[in-house]
Amino acid sequence: MVNLLPKDGIVHYYGKIFSEEEAAYYFEALLQSITWKNDEVFMFGKKIVTKRKVAWYGDSEFEYTYSKVTKKANLWTPQLLEIKNKVEATTGETFNSCLLNLYHTGAEGMGWHTDAEKDLQKNGAIASVSFGAERKFAFKHKITKETVNQNLENGSVLIMKGTTQSHWLHRLPPTKTVNAPRINLTFRTVVF
Numbered sequence: 653m654v655n656l657l658p659k660d661g662i663v664h665y666y667g668k669i670f671s672e673e674e675a676a677y678y679f680e681a682l683l684q685s686i687t688w689k690n691d692e693v694f695m696f697g698k699k700i701v702t703k704r705k706v707a708w709y710g711d712s713e714f715e716y717t718y719s720k721v722t723k724k725a726n727l728w729t730p731q732l733l734e735i736k737n738k739v740e741a742t743t744g745e746t747f748n749s750c751l752l753n754l755y756h757t758g759a760e761g762m763g764w765h766t767d768a769e770k771d772l773q774k775n776g777a778i779a780s781v782s783f784g785a786e787r788k789f790a791f792k793h794k795i796t797k798e799t800v801n802q803n804l805e806n807g808s809v810l811i812m813k814g815t816t817q818s819h820w821l822h823r824l825p826p827t828k829t830v831n832a833p834r835i836n837l838t839f840r841t842v843v844f
C-alpha cells in the first residue's frame with residue numbers, strides 16, 4: 653500500500669470499500685438515525701456555532717473534549733457498528749469511538765488542524781470514511797509546508813497513522829463546485 657506522505661507520517665487511501673448501493677444506504681441511514689448537532693467550538697477566544705453538524709459515538713458514554721468544549725458520546729448504532737467492523741477488517745486497526753461530520757454543501761469545510769487532542773491515543777490510527785459528495789482532502793507539513801491532496805470518494809476509507817498528527821496539518825477545503833451533502837466518519841481510539 654503506497655504512503656501518500658513523503659515523510660514524517662503514514663496515510664493510506666484504500667479507495668471505495670463500500671459499493672454504490674451500500675454507500676447510498678449508509679448515507680441515508682446515518683442522515684436519519686444520527687443525533688446531529690451544530691458544533692460549538694472556540695475560535696479566537698469566542699464560542700462559535702458551526703454550520704457543519706457533528707455527532708460523537710463510541711463504546712461507552714465517555715466525555716470528550718474537542719476544541720475546548722466537552723461533549724458526551726452516544727452509544728454505537730447498528731449501522732455504525734457495521735461500518736466500524738468493515739473498516740477494522742479492511743485496515744487491521746481497531747477503534748473505540750467515532751466523530752461524524754455532516755457537510756450540507758461545498759460551502760462547509762474544516763480548516764487546517766491536527767487530530768491530536770489529549771484524549772486520543774498518541775500516534776493511534778484514525779480512519780476516515782466518506783459517504784455522499786466527493787471532496788478534496790489536503791495535508792500540509794508543519795515545517796516545510798509541502799502539501800498532499802487526495803479526493804475522498806463516496807464509500808471510501810483513508811487511514812492516518814504513525815507520526816502524521818505531529819508533523820502534518822489536514823483540512824477539508826470549502827469548494828464552490830460541490831453542492832451536494834457529504835457525511836464523514838473519523839474512527840479513533842480514545843484513552844480513558
Ligand SMILES: O=C(O)CCC(=O)C(=O)O
Pocket residue numbers: 751753762767780789804822823824836838
Ligand atoms: O471531513 C473530513 O474529511 C475531515 C474531518 C476531520 O478532519 C476531523 O473530523 O477531524
Ligand SMILES: [Fe+2]
Pocket residue numbers: 765766767822
Ligand atoms: Fe481531522
